[in-house]
Amino acid sequence: MSGTGRLWLLKSPGRWVTLYFLSIAVIAALKLSGAIASPVGFILLAAATFLLFPLARRGADGCTSQAMAAYNRRIVFSSFGYVLGLGIAITLWNRYELSDPAVFAISLLPTLPTFGIIWAMGRYLAEEQxxxxxxxxxxxxxxxxxxxxxxxxxxxxxxxxxxxxxxxxxxxxxxxxxxxxxxxxxxxxxxx
CATH class of the missing domain: 1.10.287 (Helix Hairpins)
Known part of the structure; x- marks a missing residue:
C-alpha cells in the first residue's frame, strides 16, 4: 500500500470506529467466555476508547463541519468518561462494602458523562449551520x-x-x- 493509501486509512474516521467496535466485540466475547475478569474487561474497554481519539482530533474539513468536529470531541471525551466511570463504579461496588451515600456517589461516575453525551448532541444541533x-x-x-x-x-x-x-x-x-x-x-x- 502506498504512503498516501496508508495515510487515508489512518485518517478515515470509519476505520477507527470499526476498530473500536471490533475491539468491543472481542472484549465482550472474552468477558462472556470467562477468559477475563471484570476489572480487566473495563480496563480493556477504556483502552479501546482510545481508538476513538483520532475522531476527537479531527478538525473541520471537506467532509466534516465545524459543529461535527466539536461534537466528535465532546462525544469521545464523554464516552471515555462513561466507560472509565462505569468501570470504577462496578469495581468499587464489587470489592468494597459501601455505605448508601458512597453507592449514590459512585453511581454518578458513569451517569455524569452520560449528561455530557446528551449535552453534546444538543450543542451539535444548535451549532450545525x-x-x-x-x-x-x-x-x-x-x-x-x-x-x-x-x-x-x-x-x-x-x-x-x-x-x-x-x-x-x-x-x-x-x-x-x-x-x-x-x-x-x-x-x-x-x-x-
Missing amino acids: DEYLRHRTIMAALVALGIVLAIGIFWGFLEMFELVPHIWAWWVLPVWAIGLGLAQLWQKVRGA
Missing part, C-alpha cells in the same frame, strides 16, 4: 430512540410475563448509541 446535516442527525436520533423504545417495551412485557430476566436500565444509552450509528450508516448507504 447546514440544515441537511442537522436533519440527517435528527432523523438518525429519532430512529435510535424508536429502537430503544421498541426494545424496552418488548423486553418489559417479556419480563413482566417472566419469560426473560430483569435487565438494568442503563442499557438504554449503549442501545441508543448503536441505533444512532446504524441509522447514520443506513443514511450513508442509501445516499439520503
Whole structure:
C-alpha cells in the first residue's frame, strides 16, 4: 500500500470506529467466555476508547463541519468518561462494602458523562449551520430512540410475563448509541 493509501486509512474516521467496535466485540466475547475478569474487561474497554481519539482530533474539513468536529470531541471525551466511570463504579461496588451515600456517589461516575453525551448532541444541533446535516442527525436520533423504545417495551412485557430476566436500565444509552450509528450508516448507504 502506498504512503498516501496508508495515510487515508489512518485518517478515515470509519476505520477507527470499526476498530473500536471490533475491539468491543472481542472484549465482550472474552468477558462472556470467562477468559477475563471484570476489572480487566473495563480496563480493556477504556483502552479501546482510545481508538476513538483520532475522531476527537479531527478538525473541520471537506467532509466534516465545524459543529461535527466539536461534537466528535465532546462525544469521545464523554464516552471515555462513561466507560472509565462505569468501570470504577462496578469495581468499587464489587470489592468494597459501601455505605448508601458512597453507592449514590459512585453511581454518578458513569451517569455524569452520560449528561455530557446528551449535552453534546444538543450543542451539535444548535451549532450545525447546514440544515441537511442537522436533519440527517435528527432523523438518525429519532430512529435510535424508536429502537430503544421498541426494545424496552418488548423486553418489559417479556419480563413482566417472566419469560426473560430483569435487565438494568442503563442499557438504554449503549442501545441508543448503536441505533444512532446504524441509522447514520443506513443514511450513508442509501445516499439520503
